Amino acid sequence: MELWNTIIYAAILGTDKKNISGQDVNGVLLPAFNVIQENGLLDKEEKFLQTASLAFNYRQSGAAALNKEISLAPAPPEDKKYCSRKSMHVLQDIVSEENVPLLQLWLTHCNKHKQIVTPPFVPLLLTVGEQHKKLQTLIRCCTGNRGAWLAVLNPHWDFGSTGTEEEIWQTGTIDQRKIALQQIRRNDPALGLQWLKQTWQQEDAATRHAFLDLLYETINEGDIDFLETLANDKSKKVKDTALSLLKSIPGSVVVQQYQQALRQSVSLKQQKKLLGLSNTIQPEFHLTIQDESIYKTGIDKLSNNKELTDDEYILFQLTEYTPPVFWETHLQAGKQQVIEYFQEHKTGKKLAQALVNATVRFKDVEWAKTFLQHSKVFYIDILPLLPPAEQEGCCLQYMQQFPDSILQYALRFSDEWSVALTKEIFNHTAKNTYQYNRSFYSNIIHLLPVQATAILSQVSLAQEHHQDQWNSISAYIIKLIQLKDQTIQYFNQ
């Protein structure tokens, strides 16, 4: 409205500088304007205010809607079933608890049963997805066609493309592509490498590094050629990661180089004992490096550990990057014997941890088992290499001795803990309620079995104040477990 704009313009400048004239007002408002102007009792400010009031009511009374031939394509119908009312209630409770592990569990079940949430919940979940990237794929599946339709309208909710892994790899977001690459590498490492090679030149340094980092899990001999070409990459991070990956492949040149160095540096020697009446065989560690280029592969010459001399430190590094199976051939001994050689020798003892590191690096399950059975020292690092049942058994065995280390390790489990392990862990955590508070249990709810509610009351504590705090935490754990139980139960009904 022209008059209103003139009034605003005049109001900005003030009536000392600008006023409304008859030319500004025309049409139906003119007679009323003239009445105001002719009122000799009014000063110029009041005349302005009355004229403005007149225009204000004229404007608001004449408001009109905009007529446009536009439309919005409606959301396509859903092809999946909506969740039951009960499941939706549980979702509501979980969202109000702001518990991400439980939400992930709920979404996993929802997706597994090929169901979707009811429309009023879709924006809520998509908003959650904005903050929790790891839930995005599940949220996209559980919000159905309505969610996909909204994501077109709201770019914040566009969690990337859906489709086959290859389509996601070609068109998805970085996070989605990482998941797709990880997945394909698990199923078909060679194909995964092929995909990576195809787009490698187009990726920026950070992305190249992020993708390369994913190869550790599935590294194999087939990756050597590609990784060796990365020695000249522009990015230092990429170069270092490629080298580190090569150090995890037994057949790579660098690992062969290290083996060669160890062959020259470690040997077995017969020693006489008991005034020469008996002979014992002991390893001899004497660093001998003929190929100086080894130091260009990330082997440090100076020790950063006061327990190790510079030579021992170099041997330690070489041992870490050498498959443990090498020692069986080199020392012509079984696994148990090799461990004994190391653990019973003054220098070898210091290098035993490197042998464990190598077992982990080259994922040697047999060596891991031998360490567990015959080593005088318990090495927690080897636990992930054992089958799940053995891992649990080990955790139970060493829980009393190393409770914090075992707990930290158990927190990385992907499957639920057994009731027995949960009980042991509760016995430990209940004594430290400040460290292991509600937030701790909230984050580990996916690991707690539903039967855990029964053992909460069996946890006995010596100090009364611990008992009070534990009772309060127990009530909270029960609430979370109930939600977990209901989630599972309602989706299976």
Add this chain to the structure above:
Amino acid sequence: MDLTEEQILSLAPDESSKKTGLGLAAPAKWVTRSYNDVAIWGECQGSGSKPYQTQIDTTNIAFKCSCPSRKFPCKHGLGLLLLYARQKNNFTRAEAPAWVAEWLAKRTEKQEKQAEKKDKPVDESAQAKRQQQRQSKVEGGITELKTWIKDIIRNGLTGIPDKEHTFFQNMTRRMIDAQAPGLAGMIRNLGDTNFYTEGWQSVFMDQLLRLYMVTESFQHIQHFSEPLQQDVRTWIGFTQNQEALKEQAGIVDTWLVLAKQISEDDNVTTERNWLYGINSNNYALVLQFTVRGQGAQLTFMPGMFIQAELVFYPSVLPMRAIVKRQINSNAVTGFTGFSNWQQVLQHETEYNSKLPFRSERPYIIQEVMPVLYNGSWWLQDMEKNMMPVRNEQRRIWKLLSISGGNAVDVVVIGREQSYEPVGLWDQQEYHLL
């Protein structure tokens, strides 16, 4: 009684009550769970030695609990009602125990007493004197306020954003002293204008002109009709005697609670309950003020239907009302709204002609669909007329998700060309946005 979870949660006094209430909506938490035609009750094992006794009057929603919480309703009340809404089968039909029957009887007794309560004898001469004194104080305040408004107009709006907060605060205080709290509130709102948004000058002028019109109207009040005089007096801040209002006959109807807006200022919570009478076709605004920790007298949940007699405050555009009596809260469905924007705007024009400085009001508008135009969301009716959505980021996504882009019946609150959707119907179920 058929309440949705959303409706029940809207009663929660804060977010933490919602959360804990949800936690208590599990059968395992309740030692007993029963109901009859007029109430629901249960016993919840809390941290005390005895279980808490929680009871809910389902006729005129009201809560009582033996827990020590100062929140109202407490988490137990919310939890029990949520559980009843979710799993009615887990409740047993029973005779009300003594503790429930006594409470219900007391409520009925209180209501009857209130109805019978006679006004104390009024000293009319003292009252007239007080009114005269107030009138003079308000007039004095208004004279100063007009000078203040004119100063703004003379100097122009350019310097307004740079003014210190005392510029608005001092005049607000002056209006409180002048016993014109309505004007004080308008000045406070004027000072709260967002000077960082484009076009703030127009918003500021709208508010300044409303203020001017109210003050000008007060100075000419004797020329107005009785209802219009009441409107002006209300805007100035004169209160109405609610007991006197209750003496008058009201409108008995089935009222649908369209929305509930809650704001808090200085420990006083203001609830704005927007109602719609499905037979009388009247819209009403029932205000409720509660001090923190104090129980609310009325419990309205958006989407619920209540059978009640409402008395409207005298006005040329009756909107604000009080509940004279609430009969029951049986759910019914069916309503008629405006069929297009044209109809809404025609009513707007009519209302503006009666009261140019009126507040915004609700409208039920049928079959509108969300559309995107020039990067903003609009609601388009079947004739392709459309209005922009106010506060779009707050509500539009839920509206879009529920409607799926199809035409739905929507409740909006607003005026002129600014409407905020607050609720909608989908398959006969009301959803709060």
